Amino acid sequence: MLLYAILAMPLAAGAIAALVPWRRWVGWAATCANGAVLGFGIALSVKTTHGRPLAALNGTLRADAMSSFMVVVIATGAMLAAWQSPRYLSAEIERGECSLRHAALYTTLVQAFVTCMLAAVLAASLGVMWVAIEATTIATTFLVGHRGSDKSLEASWKYVVICSVGIALAFLGTVLVYFAALHVGSHIASGPGAIAGTSGASGARTLDWTSLMTASHHLDPGVMRLAMALLVLGYGTKVGLAPMHSWLPDAHSQAPAPISALMSGVLLSVAFYALLRFKAIADGALGVGYTRTLLVVVGLASLVVAASLLLSQKDLKRMLGYSSLEHMGLIALGAAAGSSLAIAAVLLHILGHGLVKSVLFLSSGEILLAEGTSEMANLPALLSRRPVLGGIFGVGLVALLGLPPFSLFVSELNMIRAEIAVGLGWAAAISVICMAVIFVAMTGYGRQLLLGDRHLPASQGTTARSVTIPLVSALAACAVVGVSAWPLQQLLHAAARAVVR
């Protein structure tokens, strides 16, 4: 029941937006729907932390602690983005840059996008999960191009072409896993008798990750190696990991701010969730070494690319896009370590990054709205001119850089500890160097943006309460989780157990 409700809420909000002429309340209805999903997600987490996984729709939907954690992450990001959307759309409509029909289309697509992400984490079958993740590409392409400028068209073209190739490779990987599952154990000379129970040649349920987890020790290693390489490359494209990252800064800088927030804070992590599920299966067939090597390579490559390109950024949102690349690299390294401490830290990092990056993208959207530019050189001394907005952005930046008391500090520390514990100390050392470079670069931008020339007069107009409340509460939540680990600790460990052997 809970699973149906989670999927039905955003679907209903999307349908309302499609059918009713757009008014502000339509946008607020979407916000409420996403808030309700958050409530259901928390209920689901409580149930799955201590109890058995939930299933629905003939076993097509399945939720364990890992899925429920991702539902919470998605719902939080969706609610923050939806909270800002009516304001963003009204401003666009006032300036005549967006028709009512476009606003309705925007709201519908956002809710369809959220539904697809929820379906991806609740799907029991890895094939259905693939379909859902692919569908997010289609919904977001139009959202990236929402502004209709030349630049945003270019960004959405790049986005859809690169991500479609990536997701096609992931499909090939999924097919190979399916092939290996159909011929479970035929590489074992001792014959099929011993594994007859796990052979799933009957088809429909073979791609369920639960049955693949059970059978994983009997999957053919040769096929699984090829499959996992394709999956890391393919889903890695959607995560934005190097070498297939080039769509990410363009799409994130050109999309409307709430969409950038959703894509960066949530969509990347949903694609990473897919990798975690496959990693658990591949680890059974190949041992941990193979996938670890792949993830270390793409993770370090992403960190190095992010560090070198962050040194010379001019656009605020583009800078935040490259910072997402950095954090996805860190998450990939954490997942490479793969112990249950590491996975718990990875999940905490996914949540923390989702919260903080949403806050930063949304506040940069407010800055763009108020100042009319996102060029960092034209935005000096925000802290004295717009104290509230500048303050939120500054605190968000501090959190993003991994300073205490925010949860990213805890998760980064634990990921590094876990990496050292499994003998990946050298990779951890490289990641720390990259993080230091990024720290210096981003504090530089932060100083320019926030402090700058102190003698500028305060700017006209104040920041609306409806903007500040959600952003401040998201930062507060991030700090609370960082200080006390309550109430997440048990959920995180239950979730990590689902994908660690």
Next chain:
Amino acid sequence: MSRTGYVEVLDLAAGAVLVCAVVALWRRDLRAIVSVLGLQGFALAAVAGVLASHEHDVGLGVTAVIVFVAKALVIPSLLARVVRRDPGSRETAPLVNVPSSLVAAAVLVVLAYLASGRLTTLFPSAATRLAPIGVATVLVGFLLLVTRRKAVSQIVGLLLVDNGIALVTFVLTAGVPLVVELGESLDVLLVVVVLRVLATTMRTRLGPVDLDQLRELHD
């Protein structure tokens, strides 16, 4: 159908899929490229159809019909409409010239056989033997995608990759579960619609440009 007849038809159809990909790489006339894509869709549907009749698999038969409608009829005609608005359009200056890309394609086919050896030995049969052809089609499609500048050529490259993957799916597993197959076909169709909308918008706003003139976003 006799046993040898089945193997021959299957080989012929799968071979045609790869040949179509190489022809798409060779031709510069966008109209020709789009019609070759339609032929490839037909060959792909034939592979699925032959396998379905041989294994008496209803699900795969349905898939064959879907593939035929989507990849041999709907998608090529959508693309043809884009090309027709821009008559006489040719792939004027690919990043890699045509003779070199044909040589590269030959290398990629060899690579495909090397990389997918394990796929054919895990469960040797008349069908799985053909998996490397699908992998080769994927690689050739990828080559087309990264070396061409026209929007339509890039879409065709993407579809070649996709058809190659579909071929691998059919010969290795006789099709993934129907729900996944349906979702996949629907997604491909939607991606093409999305790309067509984008290509048309870009053309009306910016005139008939090559994509490499879009260079505003970079570092």
